[in-house]
Amino acid sequence: MTTTEVPTAAPPKRVAVPGRPARRRREGAAWVFLSPWVLGACVLTLLPMAVSLYLSFTDYDLFNPPSWVGLRNYTQMFTEDPRYWRSVVATLTYVVIAVPLQLALALAVALALKSMRRGRAFYRSAFYAPSLLGASMSIALVWRAIFNDGGTVDNLFGTGGWVNKPGWALFAVALLTVWQFGAPMVIFLAGLLQIPGELYEAAAVDGASRWRQFAHITIPMLSPVLFFNLVLQTIQAFQVFTPAFAVSAGKGGPADSTLFYTLYLYDRGFVASHMGYASAMAWVLLIVIGAVTAVLFRTSRSWVFYASEGDR
Template identity: 80%
Template sequence: MTATATRPPDAAPPATGGKPARKRERQGAAWVFLSPWVLGAAVLTLLPMAVSLYLSFTDYNMFDAPRWIGFRNYTQMFTEDPRYWRSVITTLTYVVIAVPLQLLLALAVAIALKSVKRGKGFYRSAFYAPSLLGASMSIALVWRAIFNDGGSVDNLLSGMGIDIGGWINKPGWAILSVALLTIWQFGAPMVIFLAGLQQIPAELYEAAAVDGASWWRQFRSITIPMLSPVLFFNLVLQMIQAFQVFTPAFAVSAGKGGPADSTLVYTLYLYDRGFTASHMGYASAMAWALLLAIGAVTAVLFRTSRAWVFYANDNNEGAR
């Protein structure tokens, strides 16, 4: 006879599924900690985006109920509004001027700071300060005064025999004054460049110096390839920010985009249509067009990065 073990009726059942239970507990704890971000993203980002997308297909003046008009806002924007295309051209001009010059200045200062032995923290903070201050309306108003008739720039150039006048009153110069304010705020990309430069092995420069490579050859063959991922990151980040420029153009032109729409950047015209003319449906359509344009430009940058962005683990075959 074979004895069979029996379990008392009041005994607890054997534990099963211990690992899945612990996994569910960890997932539950993770969602608890993530819930503020998820709630904030849903309420403050996703829901407004959905409402904006709906309004882009309506005629809405913020006072009456939205009236569905289909693609009318988009067709008017692309085919019937010459100021819209002027704002596009002005924004592209600003981006082409501001982004490359800002990155070049940031890289030059980062290279200079890398060789500084004493007071590096002070210089780094001093060059980063404009990035903290430049986005404020007060600094933009000071910038307007500097480039106005009789301002510091006008007086300086007049003393050198160059009579241009106030830049903000000249259609050909006004957008340059706006771009210079962005270029002046090179602190954030400079810090990123400096961090990237410090990660380049010094042995590469030492070997190049032994082989007789000049400073320019070292810069072209070592610094730029090794720094290309950081350069790509800064380019994408600054490009996205440049397409959304608003405060400098608003302050320099007193919210009008003048003279002759020379500072009418895209977001300033969007603001004018939405809050000045109360065409919120049209402004929503402009916002979505801008989002798609930024997405397309970013996709092109990522696509072309395969030809010039190199990583250490890719054996110089480009980004994957």
């Protein structure tokens, strides 16, 4: 009796995916070119952030090894430090004053430049120049001289130096920020030039006034750009340092009226050598900026219009 051998199925052949080696080579080349950025992000950003987070739970004076204190820096900040809360109030007041005024001036100048037929490039560059110069210490010192006793403002109006009056010093610093409206102005101008002219022509045919065209066409069509500038300038305003340092000579005066958050953080960390406390302040600032940005993004759903989404 013979046995019949049942033939076994041959193992499936591996099908080569065309282009896979080439794709892997491209991915490898991409990581090679990205490696400087990845290395810089890890060494210059992520690692310092991790160290700062650790120091926020320690008592560290830059000269002795840090000692673990847990949440003491945070509890002291919120319950035992009145200057901390004065810095919070000064910063919030500055943000509320400077950001809306800067954006309003930037939009007004952008609207004026849009209607210009000749010389637009020259005036756009001229108005943008303060954004390049205003963040420098030299301009801040000149600003202090203008608003100091015997300065230009005092000679013109006879009101005395603003930087020496608690009620006016913060407003002088805010004006320096408003003067640096060039960057948002350029962004506004680019957005205005993208609005179709047919919309204004149709509104004019229907009898809409200039104000109605601005309210019902310009603002809705420009809302994504307005939202971008609002987020960007708000984040920058929370971190303002150089103008307050120069105008108040690093003291935040008079009467702590220009004691901005970052200036007080600098004072605690590098003047008083309480680096652990300063690190805790920095992390609170990061959380607050993140929360404010999240709120702006959340509220943008009700007023930001995107042309590709008709229901927004």
